Amino acid sequence: MDGTTPGQRAALDHVLAVVDGSWLAGVLVLRGSVTMPAWVGDRARPPGDIDWMVRPMEFVSRDDLDPYPYVSKVDPVRHWPEVAHGVRCEIWESEDLDTGGHRPRVPPEGLRWISDTDADGYELSRPHNALLEQLTSRPETGDGVRLHPDKAERDGSWGYTEYAEGSGVRIHIPWQSRSGESGSVQVDFAYDERLPEPPVLTAVPRAAGQRPLGLWTASRELSLAWKLHWLHADQAATGSSAAKDLYDAVQLAEIQGIRLPCSLRRTLTVTPDDILTWTIAGGGGDAGPLLVRLAEAVRSMSAR
Template sequence: MSAHRAALDHVLTLVAESPFAEWLVLRGSMTMPAWVGDAARPPGDLDWMARPPALTPLDDLHPYPYLDRLAPVQQWPEAVHGAARNEIWEFEEFDTGGRPAHLPPEGLNWIPAAGLDSFDEELWDYEFTNLLSRNPRTLDGIQFDTESIDMRQDWDYADYEPGGENGRLRLELPWQSPTGEEGTVQVDLSFGEPMPDAPVCTAVPRAGGLPPLGLWTASAQLSLAWKLHWLAADQQTHGVSAMKDVYDAVLLAELDGMCLRPRLRRLALGADHSLLQSPSAPPHQQPSPRSPAPARQPGSLDPALAPRFAAPALPFTRLLEPSEIRRWRVSGTLPGVDDPASWLSRLAVAVTGLL
């Protein structure tokens, strides 16, 4: 097992054993071994989407206040009784004047609705630093330098993220092995990005014979839809796609039983967030009164109604046609992959039955 993989597994394990595991959804190369086994390429980084935590809304019409502690509604017995005499009282004997408050479970706090969806990059920097500070060393002796964690916000994702402007954070976690080898674990966090498919609980494999970790991840179907979307975005924006992404897309597309629901097909073809919610159609167009309606065969669709049922034109429809995929330009290499053209051909064949 390489030192880099051991460092990745260490951070993955820390997150899996923390409260973050309930509302971080893993995606990317770290999930590929769960879907395609040993054929997956070595993972390079950790890529998470943050989903809002499960919340129980407060009832604003409830007659009692929601407070973290009783003090704001408690009254001193001396004050209640007009300070006629000194009284011996304990904290638990404070009177609330008939206004019992709702306190959260021990160790928790009520959260105000304002700011729940806000993006606080400093908080995440602090939380990951704190997480590593408590366990900075792996069983193999790899040491993380928690004083040198680098944080960047809103790196360039070009047209990769359908769904609008989202908060993004990249953390670089430096490490050093006992032999002096140095490296970093890159952690990408995305906030507010829509998930067109529900996350699934996945047994994510670890190296070195360690048991897998149960984590929320993007489904294999959503992973493929994203891969196709990103590949087409690369071709449209830069005129070239990474071989590693082509490789991943082929392995996912060739999985037994792989299929994409309509929403995921629209995502792959470049639909924006509104089109991922429900299909849209162009406005109905009336035929011109100057030209007679063409004769139609029995059982055929009225031409006047055809525009109402036409699929919307999507940005990547042409780029993801099999004939176009075979002409894509590819950059980068992978061990054991000598002929990118054959992988593009495999992708073109697999996509034919999916989009």
């Protein structure tokens, strides 16, 4: 399996820490190789990149024809004193602010409500941009690795289109250490992709004895279901699957007591016999034993 240099791992862990310390932790769900140590410990291969799913933002635009209570000012529901209370009240008295029991919701100063007319095409949440802004404020790790978010490369056409519907953004963030080592961290953001089951709060391990980070992640069961789906999809599309995905699937499938719920099992079409026929690319060795182990683990899960 591919290795990860100390500088690369430090940069990767720093990105996770920046997310953990910001509002992004509430809208991003982590999946992929970074989560594997939480499930299988030292058997996990070194993580190579960071893969986020973006939770959809709950949003209802204001109705332009009937905006109340989301009004820009209290004027529409104010009871002018000379009308509501008669001539005994002056317009500069406290009654001037009376709303007659109505409770309008005025936006915070300097902001405005988003209406129907400007909601179309409005980018409500683009965490990949927010992450780069956060890294601009916190570019350096504790051990001398500095990230350069201003030089990040964005690929807005990226996405897991071969596996699922939805758009995505891939960014490469350059980094450099004091010793002269350099590289880049790949961070993927999957937008509009459905999460088949709720995320779980996971203690995600980091290198060099640093404390784990509490982040929302895909569960180990969902991670396994995805791996099996991706392996099977690659076989159908290209005739081979990646050795790293096979390795991850074996580690997840052999977790003691793991069992896919019915909601995930019914989405899988792969059988143990199918697994034994797969062609595996890369890895530098015989994939046969791993295929046998995966087939046996899947067969065992099906019997539970």
